[in-house]
Amino acid sequence: LVGLATLPMLYPHAALAELERVAVLPGIRGVGIATTIGDRELSDRSFWPIYERIEELGLPIFLHPLKVIGHERLQPHYFNNLLGNPFDTAVAAAHLIFDGVLDRFPQLEISLPHAGGALPILIGRFDQGFAVSKRKGAASRSPEHQPSHYLRRFTYDTISHSAQVIQYLVELVGADRIMLGSDHCFDMGDREPVQFVSSIEQLDAKQRAQILGRTAARLLRLEA
């Protein structure tokens, strides 16, 4: 077993100190961060020194939503989870792309839960928005490339509960950017994730091996 560290992101200086402490602990192979920090988006400048040091340390970041966008409105039917979680992941990824975080830290590895949430289906819309803002001559802080360029800067888990979504994702980003997720011990998890991946007929042996282990092994530095 290896684990991810949590950082007190509300207090960036304390987060930096904690990062130095945990980075040398045995078995720590990444950092878990929420998709927003209080009222701040992940692209807030106060977090850039943390990203700089995380990048230097070669630790991947795993994102996960906590208090999601529109949570007041998403009370019924578990919608905070069903809709809010994938929405918030897309908002976080959008800020990391559009505010230049991924440009500034080219080695930073960001892992998205729930198969990337709503991000993978919105990427054409992001590219169109980018093109529109270019045409308007706007965007003082626009990204260097069109948003779809950054899709492979993220890694994605398999928690989609849909073989078709995983197939779409494989075509979009490649199996070397996708890894098995369980979401254990939550009720929205997948209790038989290996069986789920193995049942996706369109995957070839190499893609299946990547998703079932190789992508994660490389990211978490578990390779022999």
Place this chain on the structure above:
Amino acid sequence: LVGLATLPMLYPHAALAELERVAVLPGIRGVGIATTIGDRELSDRSFWPIYERIEELGLPIFLHPLKVIGHERLQPHYFNNLLGNPFDTAVAAAHLIFDGVLDRFPQLEISLPHAGGALPILIGRFDQGFAVSKRKGAASRSPEHQPSHYLRRFTYDTISHSAQVIQYLVELVGADRIMLGSDHCFDMGDREPVQFVSSIEQLDAKQRAQILGRTAARLLRLEA
């Protein structure tokens, strides 16, 4: 040219009266409704008499977001449009499914903009949430079927700016539920929508013909 009518949905009685007036006008072949009405979700009981009459009249409903979920947070980078619009469409569809509107009005046709927004990629998650709520014995107002059963109750336009999204959508719902969109005259529209659809290599001739016209012709009763 045929058109859609708008209704004063904030005042359901007035909306019903207006519906009767417009239904007999020449060229009116559907109704356009926002994805929320003030603070009310589309599944609010005050709207059910309107849906009942719309269903009787055989008019399709076209949804479109106005003031979107989390709009305060989505100010930067046109995110209200890039993210908020597809989010809000998914929220509206979720309410129509989970609150039983589609069960109660089995002939009601609902058309979703922007290729269904975030809905198509979240459907596995909806099914899992439905299964979880069944296991918990919750859900006094749960839908009769699992959410993916209702995917084909919606129709979808092509405004995704991504051939891969349309291909995914065709596999998910079928080309007989997808129709050409332009989003004319907005900057997030597609100026060459026929060319876009024609360029999607995976579509066969029948699917292309459905998307380019037959689906809309049937829905809008334009067939010879």
